[in-house]
Amino acid sequence: MPRLVLFDIDGTILRDDGVAREAYAVALREIYGHERSLRPYDFSGLTDPQITRIVLGDAGYSSDEISSKIDALWEVYLREMRSRISGQRVRLMPGVVALLELLEGEGDAVLGLLTGNIEPGARIKLGSHELNGYFPFGAFGSDSAVRAELPPIAALRAAEHTGLRFAPCDVVIIGDSVHDIRCAVPYEATSIAVPTGPTPAEALIAESPTHFFETLEPGPRLLEAILGR
Numbered sequence: 521m522p523r524l525v526l527f528d529i530d531g532t533i534l535r536d537d538g539v540a541r542e543a544y545a546v547a548l549r550e551i552y553g554h555e556r557s558l559r560p561y562d563f564s565g566l567t568d569p570q571i572t573r574i575v576l577g578d579a580g581y582s583s584d585e586i587s588s589k590i591d592a593l594w595e596v597y598l599r600e601m602r603s604r605i606s607g608q609r610v611r612l613m614p615g616v617v618a619l620l621e622l623l624e625g626e627g628d629a630v631l632g633l634l635t636g637n638i639e640p641g642a643r644i645k646l647g648s649h650e651l652n653g654y655f656p657f658g659a660f661g662s663d664s665a666v667r668a669e670l671p672p673i674a675a676l677r678a679a680e681h682t683g684l685r686f687a688p689c690d691v692v693i694i695g696d697s698v699h700d701i702r703c704a705v706p707y708e709a710t711s712i713a714v715p716t717g718p719t720p721a722e723a724l725i726a727e728s729p730t731h732f733f734e735t736l737e738p739g740p741r742l743l744e745a746i747l748g749r
């Protein structure tokens with residue numbers, strides 16, 4: 521049975537040099553009139569809808585107000601993302617492309633995404649370096665605001681895509697935030713944490729991921745952790 525290997529995007533595959541934050545701030549202003557700085561927030565590992573509820577909730581918007589305009593928010597966010605994104609601004613994390621290449625050539629791995637990004641936002645970020653081809657499916661912030669609900673959704677999509685039924689013990693979740701590690705726990709998937717995003721290594725290790733690596737540069741230990749052999 522192959523492993524289903526699910527990658528987080530921000531801080532794990534790439535860092536976008538603030539592109540998404542800029543686009544999001546413009547969208548918040550245009551749609552909700554929200555002017556406050558986003559600087560105090562650490563969005564790492566949160567889903568886009570979750571972030572929106574936190575930021576607008578803090579500014580006193582009601583849940584109904586937030587819901588009523590959220591589709592318009594995403595429209596502006598995506599428009600602004602498309603106008604800002606470029607391969608120069610988006611930096612790939614060390615070893616990621618080599619690892620994707622290796623796993624794709626490996627009959628024992630099926631690749632997917634598990635990210636808090638809404639799907640079109642995820643596709644824009646990955647498209648800046650033409651990485652979408654590695655990930656024909658995934659589970660996204662647009663599927664659920666709650667990250668812990670994303671692993672079974674990803675497994676379902678993987679089944680639709682491959683015809684294989686992945687049990688939790690066949691699923692590996694790779695990410696840079698405490699939320700990536702935590703969403704693997706109730707699902708009983710393997711978690712692999714890397715400190716290539718804003719979260720310090722100690723904070724990740726404190727969550728007891730199944731494995732911890734400094735980077736995703738492929739080596740025998742990392743491949744063994746991912747493929748389980």
Ligand SMILES: [Mg+2]
Binds near residue numbers: 529530717
């Ligand atoms: Mg991340």
